[in-house]
Amino acid sequence: MKRAADSIVIGSGIAGISCARALAQAGGTVIVLDKGRGIGGRMATRRVTLEIGEISFDHGAQVLPAQNAAFATLMRDTGAAAWDQDGGLVGVPGMSQLPRRLAEGLDLRQGIEITALAYRDRRWMLSSPGEAFQAQRLVLTIPAPQALQLLGPTHPLAGALTEVEMRPCLTLMAAFPPGSPRPFSQRSDPDHPLAWIAQDSSKLGRRTAAVTWVAQAGPKFSAQYLENSPEDIAAQMLPLLCDVIGTQPQTALHLRAHRWRYAQTIRPLGAPYLSDRATNLYLGGDWCLGARAEHAFQSGAAIAAAITGPAHAR
Numbered sequence: 001m002k003r004a005a006d007s008i009v010i011g012s013g014i015a016g017i018s019c020a021r022a023l024a025q026a027g028g029t030v031i032v033l034d035k036g037r038g039i040g041g042r043m044a045t046r047r048v049t050l051e052i053g054e055i056s057f058d059h060g061a062q063v064l065p066a067q068n069a070a071f072a073t074l075m076r077d078t079g080a081a082a083w084d085q086d087g088g089l090v091g092v093p094g095m096s097q098l099p100r101r102l103a104e105g106l107d108l109r110q111g112i113e114i115t116a117l118a119y120r121d122r123r124w125m126l127s128s129p130g131e132a133f134q135a136q137r138l139v140l141t142i143p144a145p146q147a148l149q150l151l152g153p154t155h156p157l158a159g160a161l162t163e164v165e166m167r168p169c170l171t172l173m174a175a176f177p178p179g180s181p182r183p184f185s186q187r188s189d190p191d192h193p194l195a196w197i198a199q200d201s202s203k204l205g206r207r208t209a210a211v212t213w214v215a216q217a218g219p220k221f222s223a224q225y226l227e228n229s230p231e232d233i234a235a236q237m238l239p240l241l242c243d244v245i246g247t248q249p250q251t252a253l254h255l256r257a258h259r260w261r262y263a264q265t266i267r268p269l270g271a272p273y274l275s276d277r278a279t280n281l282y283l284g285g286d287w288c289l290g291a292r293a294e295h296a297f298q299s300g301a302a303i304a305a306a307i308t309g310p311a312h313a314r
């Protein structure tokens with residue numbers, strides 16, 4: 001298997017995919033590496049098989065506000081559909097379907113965690129347990145704190161990365177038997193410990209063997225319980241969810257918590273990307289411009305434009 005390319009992109013989230021697509025379209029060789037099992041990073045869908053059938057949860061990004069017209073059009077062209085009358089878009093049959101479809105045709109390798117980087121003889125050397133990769137150009141589209149960890153505190157871009165702030169989010173996925181209460185499809189309440197609750201099974205094209213809910217804890221709850229075990233977090237969040245939706249905790253068919261350590265940007269960089277042209281290094285992700293998937297997409301596209309544009313060719 002090839003382990004060298006013109007460009008290596010670390011991160012198969014929507015930022016990495018938007019960048020890699022544009023670089024590949026411009027004609028360069030590109031490899032995308034990601035430590036996760038599934039494509040899409042925080043645009044994530046988890047599938048579970050229960051006795052009564054298959055169910056799924058969007059446990060990362062919930063709904064894509066269609067504010068950015070170009071992004072909304074691309075998402076619709078990729079198969080996204082409106083969830084409700086507010087016009088927010090969701091992937092069908094799950095949110096991860098959108099990055100998966102956008103990544104079609106790319107050389108993408110999941111399950112590879114890059115643990116060390118070095119720039120030698122005008123090439124980037126990337127190490128992961130048991131494998132090494134090389135490229136002339138490196139694009140990191142991973143959360144800013146993780147980029148800082150990889151590059152180290154003395155790197156010229158470390159100061160800018162330190163300015164970016166991201167916070168965690170604890171997410172509960174819970175399934176209840178068909179016929180269980182469905183009082184609403186989505187609810188946002190910043191004053192409640194569960195700041196966001198969505199009836200995932202109300203989204204278009206979901207596998208609806210059960211009534212499924214996704215609840216996201218607010219910032220205070222998430223920070224307080226981040227280091228607890230997923231089992232403990234699920235046990236804490238379930239009664240809070242059941243209280244809101246009017247269901248008995250003991251009727252839950254499936255329960256799982258996910259800890260997103262770098263979920264949401266609270267202080268963005270304020271520019272679409274960072275770069276160190278001397279070493280052909282580019283850094284991007286949602287954290288550059290905001291907290292949403294469209295910001296990640298814009299950042300990845302801006303990096304590709306900077307690499308392939310006329311200014312770079314000179």
Ligand SMILES: Cc1cc2nc3c(=O)[nH]c(=O)nc-3n(C[C@H](O)[C@H](O)[C@H](O)COP(=O)(O)OP(=O)(O)OC[C@H]3O[C@@H](n4cnc5c(N)ncnc54)[C@H](O)[C@@H]3O)c2cc1C
Pocket residue numbers: 010011012013014015016033034035036040041042043059060061062063064065112113114115141142143146150169171216260262263264284285286287291292293294296
């Ligand atoms: C709970 C939650 C709810 C959200 N709700 C919404 C919403 O409703 N609407 C919305 O628009 N946005 C929402 N977002 C935000 C949205 O998901 C993100 O803005 C967007 O998906 C970020 O994309 P990205 O490509 O920048 O980063 P990511 O999706 O985080 O991708 C980064 C990738 O890098 C990989 N990686 C990291 N380090 C390494 C390494 N060392 N080696 C290899 N791979 C590595 C990770 O595995 C990951 O796949 C939500 C996020 C969360 C967590």
